[in-house]
Amino acid sequence: MEISFTRFRVYSECPWKYKLMFVDGKKVPLTPASSLGLSLHRALESFHRSRVNELDKLLDCYEERWIGGGYADEQVKKEHFDKGIKILEKYFKQEQERRTQIEGIEREFIYPLGRHTVRGMIDRMDKHPDGGLEIIDYKTSLDFDEKSPVDRTLQLRFYALGVRESLGVKPSWLTIHYLAAGKREREPYDDSREDELKAAIERAADRIENGDFKPDTAFCPSCDFRRTCTHSTARS
Numbered sequence: 001m002e003i004s005f006t007r008f009r010v011y012s013e014c015p016w017k018y019k020l021m022f023v024d025g026k027k028v029p030l031t032p033a034s035s036l037g038l039s040l041h042r043a044l045e046s047f048h049r050s051r052v053n054e055l056d057k058l059l060d061c062y063e064e065r066w067i068g069g070g071y072a073d074e075q076v077k078k079e080h081f082d083k084g085i086k087i088l089e090k091y092f093k094q095e096q097e098r099r100t101q102i103e104g105i106e107r108e109f110i111y112p113l114g115r116h117t118v119r120g121m122i123d124r125m126d127k128h129p130d131g132g133l134e135i136i137d138y139k140t141s142l143d144f145d146e147k148s149p150v151d152r153t154l155q156l157r158f159y160a161l162g163v164r165e166s167l168g169v170k171p172s173w174l175t176i177h178y179l180a181a182g183k184r185e186r187e188p189y190d191d192s193r194e195d196e197l198k199a200a201i202e203r204a205a206d207r208i209e210n211g212d213f214k215p216d217t218a219f220c221p222s223c224d225f226r227r228t229c230t231h232s233t234a235r236s
């Protein structure tokens, strides 16, 4: 089977949630936060692909690639649109100080793992003057410390492994760029746990293939399906 980071993460949170989303096809509705996040990702992709380094171009890309769904009314939509402009203005200012070269935008990787295929899409990869590769993931949440450090780096380690396996290059740096806060968390890539991660991905893919969707209720309080799921322990 083919496994992406999203599928791996959802299965690791709760196998039943995986079944609801990827077997039964239930959709997670857009929220203002997720909708704005998608719009910002789309705007940045178009902006960097254009290679036009002007703020007006970035804001044009934002307007063109804006997603209007997920907002309760026009007022809320307008508030979030304006919030997005402020985030992008801050981003553009920071970009002017960049000393790295962009190597990839929405860069896809794919590699075989046992009987399975691992696929992923990296927000951005930069090359440093010393040749080192930096993997960057944009986060649009306003909450800077919303997850534990392990959760925060799991996605980047999944991507670093993907780059190593598909391009044969070991990344030097892993970075989370919190767009709303205008902050970056960067750390050197420690590849000592690659085998452990590979084994975890392969194990998850094996279990999915075997139809093992036993619910894990530890995640219920923050699950998108907590009000409707038959196994939920957090309905109220």
Ligand code: SF4
Pocket: 013, 014, 015, 016, 017, 020, 215, 216, 217, 218, 219, 220, 223, 224, 225, 226, 227, 229, 230, 231, 232, 233
């Ligand atoms: S509500 Fe709980 S049991 Fe149901 S899918 Fe979500 S995490 Fe799993």
